[in-house]
Amino acid sequence: KNEVEQSPQNLTAQEGEFITINCSYSVGISALHWLQQHPGGGIVSLFMLSSGKKKHGRLIATINIQEKHSSLHITASHPRDSAVYICAAPYSGGGADGLTFGKGTHLIIQP
């Protein structure tokens, strides 16, 4: 099973700050997922990436496959970015499917 670690667990920042959330995993993978869980509980997929960098609006995700590390960045953060951000990696070995998740980073952006 892939072990997924995220840091920090909690992050409070001021509006406009540049935010970085880190994710490391233990077993080589072909793709990594970043998800967002809204305060109301809903979960949406933000990115799935296998190499390099992806950008959606103010969100940027990067991955270094060799170092087994990924980062999620938020530029010009806004209070509406307040949510839990979750990193997830596919199960590896034995042909199993599904995701193994980090515990999440609880982000609060203050006005």
Next chain:
Amino acid sequence: NAGVTQTPKFRVLKTGQSMTLLCAQDMNHEYMYWYRQDPGMGLRLIHYSVGEGTTAKGEVPDGYNVSRLKKQNFLLGLESAAPSQTSVYFCASSYLGSSYNEQFFGPGTRLTVL
């Protein structure tokens, strides 16, 4: 398109009762998953299915059974509920497996077992 829907949204059970959670998707996805989310822990995979008529165990399958009789539906059953099964349950689906496609999540079912 409704995406992924879950029924019910909330449920309270007494220990020993049984229930079935229904997940439905209208995106023609092959893969479907059931996860549980508990405070202080990441989401954990209960069971999954790679296509109609197939199911497989995930990380925490004990106490649960599943069925995928139709491609669009994935049912999660609790035969004899226990307080340890108090959790929020999420269903998800994807076109292909976790290494190839993003997953789409349902809104969740909050289950309390007394």
